[in-house]
Amino acid sequence: LVQWDFFFLNVTWKCLDILELAELFTSDYAELFFVSPSEWNDVVVAREGSPTILVCTDTNRGSVAINWMVKPLGVRQWKLLLSANDRKEFSGGSLKDSMRLSDPEFGESGDFSLFFLPTMEDSGFYLCMIKQAGRTVKEKIILLAILKVTVIPAPPILQYATLRLIATVSPDFAVTKITWAAPGGVSMRSEKHPKFGTVAKLPQVQNSDSGAYVCMVHPWGNSSKALFAFNVDVSVEVASFTNITHGPLISTGTLAHTSFPLTCPAVQGDYVLLYWLPPDSKKQNNMKVVFTYDRWRGSTLLTEQSKRLQLAGPPRHDGGPYICEVFLNDNTFSQRTLLSVLKGNGFTRLLELGCVYSELSQVQSATWKHENQSRRLRMISSGPGSITTVVPLPITSDTAGNYTCTLQLKNGQTVLATHTVTLPPEESVSVTTPSLLPCLSALLLLVPLVAVAVSVLLWRQKHISDRIEQSLSVQSGETENIYENPQDIRQVMNQIVEDDVYKELEAGKQKALHHL
Template identity: 45%
Template sequence: KVSKQTKFADALLFLSTLDEYDVVVVRENNPTTLGCAGNKLTGDMSINWMVKPGNVGEWKLILSVNEKTTFSGGAWKESIQLVDSHSQSTRDFSLLLSPKEEDGGLYTCLMKHQKRKVKEIVYLLAVFTVSLYPAPPVPQNSILRLIGRVTPDIAVTKITWTAPGGLLMKTERKPNTGTVTKLPLVQKSDGGTYTCTVYPQGNSTGVLAATVNLTVDADKVAPFTNHMIHTGTEAQKAFLLTCPSVQGDCVKLSWLPSNFNRGKYPDYKKMKLVYKYDRWRGSAQRKKAGIRLAGLPYNAKAGSFSFQMSLDLSDGGIYICQVFLNDNIFLQNTTLSVLKVKTSNYSSKLELLCRFSEPHQVYRAVWEHSNESRQLVSSSRGPGSISTTLPLPITSDVVGRYTCILQLKNGQIIRADTVITVPSKGEISFVSDILLLLVPLLHTHTHTHIYRYTHLQDLKPRGDE
């Protein structure tokens, strides 16, 4: 089995042995002429037109002409003929054809006298096709794919796509497909004429352009398929929110704040768009501070999406990452709790306050001291908080590490610490506020709470609420 790299190398090697050849790029089904003129055919002189389809394999005879007759070979098609039916007398042996994509390849006009080569003219015929998916009128919010393809592809140095107004678009060259550009979440304003331009290599006649007209049906919204994605995350201050592990075209991150997430029945109508990135247009919209696209091992420009987040207590809630790829949308739902410890100094006491979002996921919350024999009295101001107090002045028997411990309903234990030390010069000494992220995730099938597990909700993409 010959690899594509081997075929490419063999083709270049063959072309390098030729004194001269012409590159002809033509739109599919457009009539084109491959010129060939010579001496008047007399005696043992003949003209043979041959082709190597796709620039691979063996030469195949299209037709042969001598002084008395013209006969067709195995590669002859009805779409191929001589320009002049009286070529024996006019000495014009040019070939006229309306090529399909599969007709691209090497063509040679070989002149022989007594089976000896007298003259040879070689053409590299490349067939140019353009296509767009889905077919117009395109449903709104579709991922529009524009594809330009040349067969064989060694005939061109590059292919570009230009948007209405002349803006050069981002493209990717994909094996066995062509040069692709995309318009994620296409809108009516994206309608217009898009131009694909090919730049032939070698002795060519110049660039060739083709256009496609895009119309968008604003009354029809593209259907999307929801896929189940399961993932886990680590609890840390600098939080990495992972997205579905597919190479997408566009990503949207939406957030449902804690006050709209009451556990069993979240109000998804209150979702807010906090980040949107379109890798094809190269555009990013950030509507919430502390969120950015994650770097390595992720690569947003290549379609690998995740988010690096720096969160505070008020940032808890449900985060939904939507990755768009062609006609599919992949959803990943992460319910995120944020735990924060704060110390407050009053005239007669020091209060250690532990606050946390998404209290519906918490089974038990307590304060503990590093000296396990010392029992602490904890109190709550309401859902999402628990506090304990230390009498002032601070003495050596109460110093140490104080830990706020949350036990989630699935049994997972989450901790946040603060350290109290003996004050110097009459001051109370303690560490600064500590922020910890919790990632208990709601499993909607069984209505139990599972830590480090995300579940896709059966949601359709919404607008930028």
């Protein structure tokens, strides 16, 4: 590691190649090899094209002479701008049309300041040399830095546009930093770019953003001022923002409560807006803003819905159309996503398997299927966005297995929700009765045995319900949609349950009488 100090420039060199070294030496920093910061007495920052005065005063009066000289950046020798005494004035070859002494009566006032309207090319070093009786009585070197401010778009700015404030200073080494403040003195975020200068942006401007913005330039080294402030007036007019690029519509689906990434335009923008419309809404103009991000103001708006989308995945009622808009300078990029959310429900008491879904406009069909494709399931629908199938009791090897609800979209994509119904474990009830018990005691056993039989049946049904598990997956496949009357299914199911209860009670009675 070698450390070199070039006046105020302190650079730690690690592994710079020849090209990097050459680039540094051909930049504004190359001037540092010719002029030390101790060689100038003041730094003045002037805005391009604005009236500027390089102040130079002295207490000597009477017969005095003034010489103003300039040394542009990268030049070793001084050049004469003008020379004057109490009788006449001489112009040098480097004098600009707008240059003149601030006070023609400088011999009486002691004000030898230079006035002109600088351009970016006028940056450099200026020397004020005062002589009296052929002797130099004062020298003052001023480093003049020129500020160029660019406002894009040019005022008046249309509402909802992105305001860009760009500040460039030449030479760059004359200042330590440039900052921006909005009307009211609010600090703005800014970024420094090697090619463009210091940039501050204000996306989505409103009428309230009109006013005076302040560019503050902080000089480096000897300076009579800690900073130079320049006002930039900005006015905003009401207008529509129509320069929008629309991406292709995305039609997709997902399972409820699973992570789902919403697609936004692939643009490094300044501002992001996410709109949402509840699924199956009749009014398409009531979209809600659910998420905003402003990179320059450093603000983010999260609603309860956008938090669910980011953390836990959307519930069924969070389906619907989403529009993500990204703003970059004067351009807007928009991406629309139509989302259907599928949710499977298992109503274990009735052994009904339900399936609900949203955003019906893009749904082709919805159906239940058993893992045994040859089994035909009876399905019912309580209304749009819902389909149910019933598993008959008791659970057998034929009815156990995976039941899959398949949602097929019109674009061919499918979303699956799977429920697993398992067989109950083998159960046995054994009751031992002593042979010497009296008949009355045997008869008294009848009531407990019946109660035990009923309890076993209820326990088995509850155990079956508790073993229903849910697993979710997404894949492609062909589906069909069949709707049945719910009353037919419920009547058949109730009849099966009643028959099974009577059979269990009858079996309990026969066992008790056998022991008698």
